[in-house]
Amino acid sequence: AQSVTQPDIHITVSEGASLELRCNYSYGATPYLFWYVQSPGQGLQLLLKYFSGDTLVQGIKGFEAEFKRSQSSFNLRKPSVHWSDAAEYFCAVVSRGGSNYKLTFGKGTLLTVNP
Amino acid sequence: DTGVSQDPRHKITKRGQNVTFRCDPISEHNRLYWYRQTLGQGPEFLTYFQNEAQLEKSRLLSDRFSAERPKGSFSTLEIQRTEQGDSAMYLCASSFPGVSGANVLTFGAGSRLTVL
Numbered sequence: 001a002q003s004v005t006q007p008d009i010h011i012t013v014s015e016g017a018s019l020e021l022r023c024n025y026s027y028g029a030t031p032y033l034f035w036y037v038q039s040p041g042q043g044l045q046l047l048l049k050y051f052s053g054d055t056l057v058q059g060i061k062g063f064e065a066e067f068k069r070s071q072s073s074f075n076l077r078k079p080s081v082h083w084s085d086a087a088e089y090f091c092a093v094v095s096r097g098g099s100n101y102k103l104t105f106g107k108g109t110l111l112t113v114n115p
Numbered sequence: 116d117t118g119v120s121q122d123p124r125h126k127i128t129k130r131g132q133n134v135t136f137r138c139d140p141i142s143e144h145n146r147l148y149w150y151r152q153t154l155g156q157g158p159e160f161l162t163y164f165q166n167e168a169q170l171e172k173s174r175l176l177s178d179r180f181s182a183e184r185p186k187g188s189f190s191t192l193e194i195q196r197t198e199q200g201d202s203a204m205y206l207c208a209s210s211f212p213g214v215s216g217a218n219v220l221t222f223g224a225g226s227r228l229t230v231l
Binding site: 004009032034036041042043044045046049051090092094101102103104105106107108 | 119146148150155156157158159160163171206208210218219220221222223224225
């Protein structure tokens with residue numbers, strides 16, 4: 001069955017520290033890959049996406065993600081976390097081909113940033 | 116472009132009542148989606164419209180749920196005879212047509228439903 005796994009439910013980092021949030025997917029072929037962020041009381045905001053090409057993609061707010069086909073992973077990184085990055089982060093995928101419209105989300109990783 | 120708007124933002128209702136949520140997508144987006152998000156979970160797909168046509172409904176969408184998108188503009192999601200298990204955040208999203216554009220969803224802030 002197709003699935004998206006975010007192994008870490010909750011991560012706490014200190015402000016200024018580096019961050020890596022993990023995402024693994026299980027699909028027949030490489031899907032389109034996304035990271036969204038959700039602040040309390042807010043909708044989801046797109047951070048970055050991978051469709052094809054360079055496997056290291058840059059997003060907004062200083063985030064980047066690296067697609068690794070051999071590991072079926074699309075981990076999100078940031079070199080120096082700011083207090084405003086505290087939020088919930090969701091990895092999501094869409095199957096290629098067909099109607100390719102249905103976004104499937106992981107369960108999310110809640111990020112806490114300590115001062 | 117004012118983004119995707121959802122109304123109301125919060126709704127508290129008693130079990131057995133009907134509720135309706137409205138979503139106004141970005142005007143040039145022809146695709147509209149409803150998702151449901153419960154505590155500790157990622158959003159789950161409910162249904163999808165292309166223009167006014169409802170092209171897919173998830174098994175999560177029981178017969179108490181109905182969604183419409185008259186004239187291919189705004190959409191409504193109605194829940195009849197609400198149950199406590201319906202308590203969730205209901206998210207609406209829209210997207211551009213086209214191969215790559217169809218995959219990039221813009222989400223609204225959501226409508227939070229609490230059923231007492």
